Amino acid sequence: MTLAPGKKKEKLDRLAELSAVRDDEQGVSLWREAMRRLRRNPSAIIGAAILVIFVLVAVVGPFLVPYDPVDQSGIREGVIKPGSIPGSSGEHWLGYDHQGRDEFSRLIVGARQTLIVGIVSTLIGLTIGVLIGGVAGAAAGLGGRWGRLVDSSLMRIVDMLLSLPSLLLAVSVAALLGPSLVTVMIAVGMVSVPIFARLLRGSMIAQANRDYVLAASSLGVGNTKIAMNHIIPNSLAPVIVQATLTLATAIIEVAALSFLGLGNPDSTQPEWGLMLADAQVYLDVRPGLAIYPAVGIIVTALGFTLLGEAMREALDPKLRR
Template sequence: MSIPMTPAGPSSGTPALEPVAGPDAERGVSLWRGAFQRMRRNPSAIIGTLIMLLFVLVAVFAPLLTSFEPGTGEFFREVTPSKVPGPSEQHWLGLDSGGSDMWTQLVYGARQSLIYGVASTVVGLLAGSLLGVLAGGFGSVGGRVGRWVDTVIMRIVDILLSIPSLLLAVSIAAVITQDSLAIIIAIGAAQVPIFARLLRSSMLAQGGADYVLAGNALGFRKRRIVMSHILPNSVGPTIVQATLNLATAIIEVAALSYLGLGADNPRVAEWGRMLVNAQERFSADPRLAILPGVCIVISALGFTLFGEALREALDPRSRR
């Protein structure tokens, strides 16, 4: 006995199931594209991006933004024991206590902060990622040797994490020769355990995914599974953390310079050194300390806002 089939369409009263097509059809988007779309609607992300772009543009084009050289003290004769010349037509932010143009010191200080911050973050990211890949790679594939390597690396990372990052950076900078490279290595070394621990935890979380089980079942080499599949799916949180660490690096660069561990060349403009030079004249000329302090706060705030917005955009729990 056959069962009659009811034709679909307007005559039968049954709605026809037709594929949705056209520009209004909802299409899947990649992780990073979806994050970009959410960040465009986030005011914090927009503000952070604008601050970052302004900071980078000022740092890159510093020689074009001023006609003076930093740290020359060419106007020192205009500085008196009781007064530092303020804003004027020639120096629209005034002079500093050393007789240099204040605007010139600030824009070249932005360049130094950008160079030190980016370079130290890259050093910390590369070294920390290497430790994270070793620990997470061996830990995710299992085995007695893998667990042993993971344990040894993470105990070293735990020792580094037990020391405050700024104290670790100060200790390393005090041991190394006082120059620009010492600042980069010191701040980068303080960031190593953060990246190592984060990447290792991300890789271990990916180690139980279905694609890893499928790769093992198909007989793929463990190194191929780790480097070609687990690692690419684990770097997202590390990239977000690198953005946040740039804000910390800028603050630590100023802190090391403030403590006298910066570049030994007085002609190298640094925001931290400007704060030190402003101490003795703070009551009479507070702008000498307020201006570099505001620059440090705003630049760090820009990277922080952008990094937090990026983390929220990549977090599946915050998607709407």
């Protein structure tokens, strides 16, 4: 029995509607889906807003500060006296510090120092950790007996670093190299090396068991090419998330090393951890000298943590709602 031309066209149109894929049902990439979920996450929005403000203050702020952060105008004008440090005023919004310098200007300029040290130390740990973890993961996932030997050797080194508490490891490295800004970057970077190495290795081993690796191997693609072109790029998502979280930890650890006297020996250069250390003697006179840099450290670390946790949830397929 043949259908009438009109009914046949209607049936074909209905089948076309049923088989068509709507725009909101089309497949999207992992990163596009993650960005879409981040835009709906309040924690991600708050964290990103904090970081944007922090970066703007660190980059642009030093050019707009009202006073030279190393100028001891308070001592020169005689307003700093034993047991008395002037607080906020119309000219000096956060008052003076113990050496007669404008506290607001030092706080703004110190944000740049904190940002640079935190980013550089994280990049040091990320670079070395990705190198170790990438070699170990490729050797474990695609290598034979020699691959397992290389993986085992590298992971024992990483395990030794992981066995030490992070702050103790940073203090040990800083004490060996001597107090300086470069020392702080290296010390904090070394703390995060085993974290990145372990994370990338585990992610690469998981990716090595995927079907696309088997398909590439069956087509005759070499192990090195598979690892570099396919496994490593698909394994970097958790590492990038961890780098965001590590930035928060790096800022706190940089401040801790400066607080312990292992940071920049030049106390005239503003840095939040050093400012916090200098303010301990004057807590009973001007507690604000410790509160201002402490709040800066806490809020900045909170911003990186909120954004990092939101990215982790957005990239985790198990947590998709």
